[in-house]
Amino acid sequence: MKTKIFGHRGSSGTHPENTMAAFIEAEKVGADGIELDVHYTKDNQLAVIHDDTVDRTTNGIGLVRNHTLRELQQLDVGSWFSGEFSNERVPSLQEVFSWLQDVPHIQLNIELKYVALDYVQFEEQIVQAIEKYNVMEQVIISSFNHYALKKVNELNPNIECAILYMERLYEPWDYAKTVGATSLHPNVLVTEPTLLIGAKEAGFPVRVYTINDEDKLKKLMSAHCPAIITDYPEKALRIRKEIQG
Template sequence: MTAPLIYAHRGASGAFPENTMRAFEEARKAGAAGIELDVQLSKDGQVVIIHDETVDRTTDGMGYVQDHTLPQLKKLDAGSWVAPSFSDERIPTLNELLQWMTEDGNSITVNIELKNDVTQYKGLELKVLALIDTYQIEDRIILASFNPLSLKQVRALNPTIETGYLVIGKADYAVELTTEIGADAIHCQPAYALSPYAEEAKQAGFPLRVYTVNERDELERLTKAGIDTFMTDHPALLK
């Protein structure tokens, strides 16, 4: 049996501040095949890596990401909420992350979630694709979103980049909508992967990437069900 592919969810977020360069580098060192991260736009239109629509939970700041300029976001402490030793961590830009990907010895794949299902970031897809094109690493990128219209826009702008449609729970519409928007895979929770809908997805030719799997017994159960790609907060443990 082929070993499963492990993607580090927001980097090695089980032990390091999520969506920071430290978390990404630690995931790479742990041998993860890929990392998953989230992007939004700052007030001045820069693509930044952060999960929540506000900075409140993961930094020492307050307010919406879209209401802060990049210089303002860069002043925020994005690590102390985990431990004082991470106080130097900052909110990364997608440009910084893509540059890191081109360093010698770095062959990691990156799953970029377009966080435009709650806040509508006009032009996010185009900005992300332009940055990817700058570094010529499309073959190591997956673009994902809960927003089917966003992925449809990605496909209109770029017919070849890999995309994944994110669903919650036992989404009986997943195969139909994934087909309609031209996505390549379904990103789902274990409940979907272990349901009859998983077979429907397989028959339609859509691989499943399952989030967020943090227990070895769950990993083994899903692997036996034919799933081969997982997102986890603990890449070293699951490896």
């Protein structure tokens, strides 16, 4: 089984992160999947953006939570990266789902960002959108907030959930089961051979984030890591071809 390549925030090394341009590019170069981040807007809509403010990646300022989706979509989310992307807008999760329906070979890892106390009905909205667009087979939900995963699992146990973590957890597959997760998304810094071996025995896919370094990519592919998440899917695919054919 070849190591699956996920574009982190799309092909974010070559295109502005979390934009349709970055997602389309990742699919075009042959990635197996895409990772993106979701926040909640002022009007409780699902917006695809990493930070909890718009400052770094748009020409606006302030919290995502203080913007309606319509206000967010008036911002330019491409120019900070390069002038050629000045037409890019913050995608809604629904827009991404519409596109996903046309690329059934692509897996979509939705990372739930979370502002404690404030994101009321966030998981419900995500699950409803997945069901409405009929993309459950393509979707993996992950989060550092494992309460959110447990909630998703209670709402719809057929949606795949993955724990995100960056500690050296002992036998994390046993812990993951307690929140209804069936896969592991560890930081590369805590991914060691024993983790890959134990997870394989336990039947838990491992998708390691975020790896851009060529040597690390080679090591993980040589160790038959099930999947990696990278800003440079095209480069990772070239390395995979060298190592795994």
